Amino acid sequence: MTEIKTAYVFPGQGAQFVGMGRDLYSEFHSARELFDLADKALGFSLSKLCFEGPEEDLRDTRNSQSAIVCHSLCALAAFIESGKSKLLPEPSFVAGHSLGEYSALGAGGILPYPQAILLARKRGELMAEAAVKTPGAMAAVLGLSEEILADICLKTGCYIANYNSPGQLVISGLKEAVEKASAQAAESGAMKVVPLQVSGGFHTPLMSPASAGLKTVLDSTGFDTARIPLVANTSASPLTNPQDIKSELVSQLTGGVQWQKSIENMIAAGVNTFVEIGPGKVLAGLIKRINRSVNIYNINDAASIQNFSV
Incomplete structure (x- = not known):
């Protein structure tokens, strides 16, 4: 055993x-x-x-x-x-x-x-x-690779805040940057992008x-x-x-x-x-x-x- x-x-x-x-x-x-x-x-x-x-x-x-x-x-x-x-x-x-x-x-x-x-x-x-002082936003991104999302974050000024499990990452940053990154993630094949109910860009x-x-x-x-x-x-x-x-x-x-x-x-x-x-x-x-x-x-x-x- x-x-x-x-x-x-x-x-x-x-x-x-x-x-x-x-x-x-x-x-x-x-x-x-x-x-x-x-x-x-x-x-x-x-x-x-x-x-x-x-x-x-x-x-x-x-x-x-x-x-x-x-x-x-x-x-x-x-x-x-x-x-x-x-x-x-x-x-x-x-x-x-x-x-x-x-x-x-x-x-x-x-x-x-x-x-x-x-x-x-x-x-x-x-x-x-x-x-x-600096309002932010976060969103869960499902079904997109870390490499693709990291590239999107680099281009939009966002950050990967949580590496949760295979196929589940969370992005964070200024509200406008998270909105842009979320749209690009969806266009790049993410299964789902879910905005989180938070007031700040935590873990950034x-x-x-x-x-x-x-x-x-x-x-x-x-x-x-x-x-x-x-x-x-x-x-x-x-x-x-x-x-x-x-x-x-x-x-x-x-x-x-x-x-x-x-x-x-x-x-x-x-x-x-x-x-x-x-x-x-x-x-x-x-x-x-x-x-x-x-x-x-x-x-x-x-x-x-x-x-x-x-």
Whole structure:
């Protein structure tokens, strides 16, 4: 029988929904405790926003980022509290898609959970400010090769922001540049081009003001050496050193998310089981497209924990 080797992965922005975490809060002491700590640290009721909305406020990048990280870490805490996490070996790696890297900070023992949530809030605020200064746009491009899209981006002043899975890339930049690139991608044979509901050109140089602001915040934040290596978005390589991880978080705001390479590199290192922890099942879908032979589990609510089996 093949030995199980595990990685925990955490979703990014866009996974939020009204009602998220309510059942975890009512059924697991650890989740209730973390939501209460987050409310206290943030100075407002994030739990109420997650459970009751309104959706428009929850979607605001300043709120959604801390909400997703809080939900992800509450789901992880509940998974551990239930004893079900012991059905798998301790993860060999943690990774998060964009914002999900902040959930991975908590999971990897780099930051205490409440501090990871606070840092995600700060990131959201800085990104929102940068988007107001220089509004941008993003679009998912399906069914076009990286080479063709890179050439289109070069001609239109756009950037590839997310390398998600075979046939799924995301472009980002100034609104006009993204519109031009989207039209050219469609003309060049893309199966589909889907504009994303975001206010900024995330993972591009448009986020430079946010990147500078985040560096200042991180310089005064104490990180521990990772207990579980964090696979970095920008390099797809495992990191444990606190300074390297801080540099990654700063670079990630203006650089592309190498999600496909991150998953491929973990598989090459022997990982055959991925557990997506947090709202939604987006990463599970991407991982299936990258490699159909690995096992994928989702931990996103009380029922998924109660029904979890290997």
